[in-house]
Amino acid sequence: MSCSLSVYEREKTREEFQVRVKRKEKVVPIHHIIEHRLPLSNLDLLLPPEDVGVFFYYKCPNYGSRFSSFGQLVSTLKTALAQALVHFYVFSSEVVHNSKGEVELMCNNQGVEFTEVYADVELYDDLNLYNPDVSVEGKLLPKKNKQRNVFSVQATKLKCGGIVVGCTFDHRVADAYSTNMFLVSWAEIANSKPISMVPSFTRSLLNARYPCLYDPSLNEMYVPISSLTLGKNELLSSKHEPLVSRIYHVNAKEIDYIQSQAEGTKLESFSAFMWKLISKHASITEGNPSIGSSRMCKMGIVVDGRTRLGNKGNCNKQKRLISSYFGNVLSIPFSEKRICDLNSKPLNWVAQEVQKIVEKAVNNVHFPDLVDWIEVHRPEPCLAKIYSSGTDDGPAFVMSSGQRFPISKVDFGWGKPMFGSYHFPWDGNAGYVMPMVSSTENGDWIVYMHLTEGQLKFIEKEASHVFNHYKLSR
Template sequence: MEASAKNSSLIIERSSPTVVLPEHETPEGSISLTSLDQMAPMMMLYVYSFDRSDSNVVDVIKKALARVLVHYYPVAGRLARNSRGKLVVDCQKKLGVPFVEATADCDIENLGDERLVDPDALDKLVYRDPMQHILEVAPLLTAQVTKFRSGSFILGIALSHYIADGVSTMNFMNAWAEIARGKPLSIVPCHDRTILKSWVPPQITGPYDEFVHISDVSNMTALYEEQQFVYKALHFNAEKLAALKRMATKDEQVTSKCTNFVALAAFVWRARSIALNMKLHQQSKLLLAVNFRSRLRTPLPDGYFGNTVVWPCCLCTKGELIEEPIFASATRIKKAIESATDSYVQSRIDYYDNNRLGGLPVDTLLMSSWTRFEYGSTDFGWGEPRFATGDIQRQNCLFMTDGREKGIAVVLGLPLSAMNTFEKLVCDLNDA
């Protein structure tokens, strides 16, 4: 599905936001953010679609939010800076979560592909606080329940990436849903972020390719500025994934050594570089999101609430990328993922404590897989949801579960001409 303006006629009536506070008293003081948390200055927007409900759906979800905030109390706080100028969550400033009730004039099916919500519809399904750009005042979470005709509804949230990554968001949402169903929490949150504190003295083992400056020798910046930018969700069914795994494995008979993620990442990186018409000597950087929760010598608690992702890097020229067999690209990716060890993670934490990634140039691709997220567990009492996202950064590429075809949906954005070329390369897989 292309994220276009086709839903611009969607009419939604919103109530004024009300503030939801934790149902009981919660700890005060402040919670320090790790250097990894402070690398994520953005709001993440998520949409959960449910096919049925009843008259008390808003009341149930709202009351459950007040109860889950007792366990996830930092979400009701606000950001602040400590004496060192570092960001913390001020848990004493309990300004709560803005909550909005809304109604739509159509059926939920009118929104189209559930994997990617177009920007106009997203603005109407997710409430954005007018103070969201003022760091110390902006809520860390907003929630909106939109009821559609025929009983379906959507829960749209905006959650600060400063305080939660994808896994933490999933745990929070599932806990919220469990409370709505009258169940105890299956995962108790852990708010001790000192587990991932920087070391003194720092233990930095760089250099790191992700910080290498790349020049836009292909003038891709002009392409991005001059052409319409479009997002699409491209579907890779089981047959296409099997074909990619054969291509990404040196011995085509041993595909078990190559995961779907590695094979698909190698193809997408290669195809995107071709689609953008990069010059052969243009360097291309691939950053891979790796969740390190289970990779540390002492694994993090299951309920650790924060950011636990590092971004190992692959770096080469477009010429190297397209001239080498695809299994060589897959090997690069596999080695990068495997490099995310305990010492690697600590080194990154220490490095980020005093260094920041600058703006990402167009020759950089950030790739994340959400295929293992258990969004089906976010059942508030009316069945499993369909999950979608939106407002994706231009350099981001997401892999999401495609339940209809038992495959993977690749969500990314490109200038229009590049997207047309990219789609053709995907279609050519049918002949592979």
């Protein structure tokens, strides 16, 4: 159910919501692997040292023969986690550096920090999902040691008996696809089922070619950090208007209508809709709302390369390996358009420009080329150029996709989640938008946004019929 939250309700949550740590311990794999170092792939090395959160809300279980208390639920989570870490041992590893200064993983069975928490908040009446920076960050998501740990877990019991399971992971080690694979496997083990996909850590799937070859256009998509005007620390610490996080509910009929106007896929159409909104806000802040300025507005789209790499050589074994590959297999092509064009052109024109962005990365050569491009620049740290945007040269944001978000499969034995979302409040200047499927499974979306407060206020006003504040229904 969606509804508007009053200022009083938001302040009430902010002032009264307290958490108390009951227990903290390490969960280690039940079977230890031989200690070894695992290098990150070239594609992993493109990611900044940022943590990503994912969390799930469950209503109060009907305690019975299997689960008689919250303690038994936690015990099930820990036992299943210890078994899952045998397969997903990188989550039980330590972040280290090699002689070149590049990040690697010391696979040493160090375990995952598991925190058990009590939160003095009601699931339905008090919990403010609209503002996760207040209600989720540092409360329902675990904090982890960024310098060493890869993964951490928190189980939270709410005052009403509801449960929140939250995880925080190092984005350099896993993308959303990999984390989804782990979450599903963890739930399957908790229900005494065999895991449906055994992860692969075969780094040779992403080895560079010899000699390295790549299209020169990659120089416009990715950039060595040393070539930027800002240093690495300045890049990841915005001096401009800070970004804040919001979570919205979008009705399926609104998504369908946007798609009918844009004439693209749902994600392409929604991306075009967001691009126009961000652009229109920029033109209004510059005092020319009717047309807009000649400045540029940039949008990047996260593209998963697994299907493209799986087509290499048309080998079934290759397809199986890459489909189960654990790590980052992402590219972020982007484009910039004049704000005046984005404002004046119809939505279907913008959707066609979105399609052109995607086409840059959905051919069979883009990802091998990108791996080679990174190899040529190693050990120099590099990143997607869109992440260095969003300051004086015009607004910029990245559109991701959570259409594979497995919310209905993250059932540990006491029912499916009522709600789930990713939380990625990164420190750069470019915004971030991630639409995910809703637990209702009726075509509705949950949309996580990390944009400036001015952009968010404008979006809520301009598209109030699309973006609803989210509140759980009983």
